Amino acid sequence: MRTYLVTGGAGFIGSNYIHYMFRKYGEQIRIINVDALTYAGNLENLKAVEELPNYTFVKADICDKEAIAKIFAENDIDRVVHFAAESHVDRSIRNPEVFVQTNVLGTAVMLNCAKAAWELPDGTFKEGKKFLHVSTDEVYGSLEEDGTYFYETTPYDPHSPYSASKASSDMLVKAYMDTYKFPANITNCSNNYGPYQFPEKLIPLIINNALNGKKLPVYGDGKNVRDWLFVEDHAKAIDMVQEQGRLFETYNVGGHNEKQNIEIINIILETLQEMLPDSDPRKALVSKDLITYVADRKGHDRRYAIAPDKIKAEIGWYPETMFKDGIKKTIAWYFENEDWMKNVTSGDYQKYYNEMYK
Ligand code: NAD
Ligand code: TYD
Numbered sequence: 001m002r003t004y005l006v007t008g009g010a011g012f013i014g015s016n017y018i019h020y021m022f023r024k025y026g027e028q029i030r031i032i033n034v035d036a037l038t039y040a041g042n043l044e045n046l047k048a049v050e051e052l053p054n055y056t057f058v059k060a061d062i063c064d065k066e067a068i069a070k071i072f073a074e075n076d077i078d079r080v081v082h083f084a085a086e087s088h089v090d091r092s093i094r095n096p097e098v099f100v101q102t103n104v105l106g107t108a109v110m111l112n113c114a115k116a117a118w119e120l121p122d123g124t125f126k127e128g129k130k131f132l133h134v135s136t137d138e139v140y141g142s143l144e145e146d147g148t149y150f151y152e153t154t155p156y157d158p159h160s161p162y163s164a165s166k167a168s169s170d171m172l173v174k175a176y177m178d179t180y181k182f183p184a185n186i187t188n189c190s191n192n193y194g195p196y197q198f199p200e201k202l203i204p205l206i207i208n209n210a211l212n213g214k215k216l217p218v219y220g221d222g223k224n225v226r227d228w229l230f231v232e233d234h235a236k237a238i239d240m241v242q243e244q245g246r247l248f249e250t251y252n253v254g255g256h257n258e259k260q261n262i263e264i265i266n267i268i269l270e271t272l273q274e275m276l277p278d279s280d281p282r283k284a285l286v287s288k289d290l291i292t293y294v295a296d297r298k299g300h301d302r303r304y305a306i307a308p309d310k311i312k313a314e315i316g317w318y319p320e321t322m323f324k325d326g327i328k329k330t331i332a333w334y335f336e337n338e339d340w341m342k343n344v345t346s347g348d349y350q351k352y353y354n355e356m357y358k
Contacts, residue, residue: 001027001028001029001030001054002025002028002029002030002078002079003029003030003031003032003075003076003077003078003079004021004029004030004031004032004077004078004079004080004081005032005034005071005072005075005077005079005080005081006018006031006032006033006034006080006081006083007033007034007035007062007080007081007082007083007084007110008035008041008062008082008083008084008085009031009033009034009035009046009057009083010033010035010037010041010042010043010045010046010057011035011040011041011042011045011083011084011087011198012040012045012087012192012194012196012197012198012201012231013083013134013192013231013234013235014033014035014083014084015042015045015046015196016194016195016196016231016232016234016235017081017083017234017235017238017239018031018033018046018049018055019048019049019235020232020235020236020239021235021239022049022052022055024239027054029054030054030055030056031054031055031056032056032057032058032071032075032077033046033055033056033057033058034058034059034060034062034067034068034071034084035057035058035059035060035084036059036060036061036062036084037059038086039198039348039349039352040086040087040088040198042196042198042343042344043057044340044343045196058071061102061106062084062102062106062107062109062110063101063102063105063106063109064109065109065112065113068109068110068113069113069116069117071113072113072114072116072117073117077114077117077129078128078129078130079129079130079131079132079242080110080114080130080131080132081132081134081238081242082107082110082131082132082133082134083134084102084106084110085102085103085106085134085165085166085169086098086099086102086103086162086165087162088162088200088201089138089160089162089163089297090200090297090356091162091200092160092161092162092165093160093161093297093298093299094356096161096165099161099162099165100161100165100168102165103162103165103166103168103169104165104168104169104172107133107169107172107173108172110131111131111172111173111176111182114129114131114182115176115180115182118183119180123180124181125181125182125183129183130183130184130185130242130247131173131182131183131184131185132184132185132186132187132238132241132242133169133170133173133184133185133186133187134187134189134238135166135169135170135186135187135188135189136163136166136188136189136190137150137188137189137190137227137252137254137304137306138158138160138162138163138166138301138304139156139157139158139163139166139167139170139188140154140155140156140157140158140188140304141156141157141158141159141163141301142157142159142301142302142303142304143302143303143304143305144302144303145225145302145303146225146303146305148305149305149306149307150188150252150254150304150305150306150307151252151307151309151310152188152249152250152251152252152310156170156171159299159301160299160301163301170186170188170250173186174186177248181248183247183248184247184248185241185242185245185247185248185249185250185251186249186250186251187237187238187241187250187251187252187253188250188251188252188253188306189229189234189237189252189253189254189306190226190227190228190229190253190254190255190304190305190306191226191227191228191229191255191304192228192229192230192231192234193228193229193230193231193326193327193330194230194231194232194326194329194330194333195231195329195330195333195334195337196231196333196340197231197330198344199341199344199345199349200349200352200356202226202261202264203228203264203268203327203330204334204341205217206264206265206268207268207272207330207331207334208334208341208345209290210268210269210272210285210286210290211272211282211285211286211334212282212285213282213285213286213287213290214290215290215291215292216265216290216291216292217292217294217357218261218262218265218291218292218293218294219261219294219295219296219297219300220293220295220296220297220300221293221296222260222261222262222265222293223260223261223262224260224261224300224301224302224303225258225259225260225261225302225303225304225305226258226259226261226264226303226304227254227255227256227257227258227304227305227306228255228257228259228264228323228326229253229254229255229257229319230255230319230320230321230323230326230329230330232321233255233319233320233321234253236317236320237251237253237311237317238253240311240315240316240317241311241315241317244314244315244316245311245314245315246314251310251311251314251315252306252307252308252310252311253306253308253311253317254305254306254307254308254319255306255319255323256308256318256319257319257323258303258305259323262291265291266288267323267324267327268327268331269286269287269288271327271328271331272286272331273286275328275331275332275335294357
């Protein structure tokens with residue numbers, strides 16, 4: 001039985017990945033999820049798996065060397081899948097330090113603890129051990145309006161404190177691979193959407209605001225472009241890279257689905273109108289009149305677009321979920337999980353929202 005140590009598994013992508021892995025491998029794998037449960041971590045995301053005998057949750061900070069070393073000492077870890085991070089660009093602009101702390105120093109702790117547990121006296125590593133570092137396309141910076149793409153060979157050029165901290169963490173992983181031949185891979189993925197995404201990110205924020213008849217804040221001219229990927233496709237890519245990818249390689253993961261923010265908002269409004277029955281009082285609230293242009297994000301990257309050619313050619317992964325289907329699945333999930341949304345938007349979220357959008 002293979003043992004996975006997943007960091008940040010109570011967050012958006014991590015929890016989707018854990019669900020995906022249990023669906024795919026069932027009792028053939030064991031997952032230990034280590035998460036500090038920051039504002040972004042939510043154990044409700046894992047309700048369906050929490051009773052499984054092959055699932056364990058450990059509440060710990062990845063910067064806490066002793067706590068992480070203890071997990072490695074007590075378990076024979078075969079795979080690390082490292083999601084834990086501060087992940088929101090707007091928060092990084094307001095408070096960069098915690099991004100350096102978690103994303104850079106936390107990654108250093110994870111690498112060191114894995115290295116200590118897996119290294120043999122001759123400096124090679126135990127057979128079959130693998131570390132996967134989950135990163136973002138934002139490390140490559142910003143593209144012009146169209147025609148160009150991020151490849152694995154594109155030089156790093158991060159602009160926000162978030163992307164700079166993720167770029168630093170990628171560099172550390174690369175340094176471990178180059179220096180120690182540490183068995184790792186890096187994936188750089190485009191924007192994800194899907195169930196369990198915290199409503200500080202564009203898509204769940206727009207869905208939630210529209211259903212409540214609240215303004216829909218559009219930064220700048222609304223024409224910034226992101227390449228959106230359904231989260232389950234990302235989970236699948238991570239597993240395929242770890243099992244079929246060449247060690248020490250980076251793989252870009254993307255949706256082939258570039259859209260301007262304003263297009264995304266219009267699609268969400270149209271899909272909500274289509275999916276809500278006439279009898280639902282929220283239907284009358286959902287309206288394009290809610291769209292409100294607000295001040296632009298500082299240093300706002302214009303366009304991100306991934307060319308996922310390498311992962312397709314080498315591993316056979318491609319984005320399976322068309323946006324029109326993925327967004328319907330996502331909206332259906334938010335309809336079915338109104339309590340989840342109510343819980344995460346109570347308390348601190350209101351404070352964040354008022355400060356951010358005042
Ligand atoms: P998220 O913010 O939803 O979840 C992050 C998780 O990490 C939370 O559960 C949080 O509690 C945990 N965490 C934060 N600090 C921690 C610490 N110090 N110790 C332990 N746990 C801690 O983020 P996400 O959107 O699920 O992103 C996961 C990873 O994927 C991140 O590394 C992010 O950079 C990367 N990524 C995200 C996207 C995206 O569109 N969301 C795209 C590409 C890559
Ligand atoms: P976001 O979901 O924060 O992801 P990222 O910044 O990592 O790409 O934002 C996606 C895009 O949507 C980005 O161009 C910023 C824009 N945006 C808005 O226009 N309004 C909002 O309220 C938010 C949260 C984002």
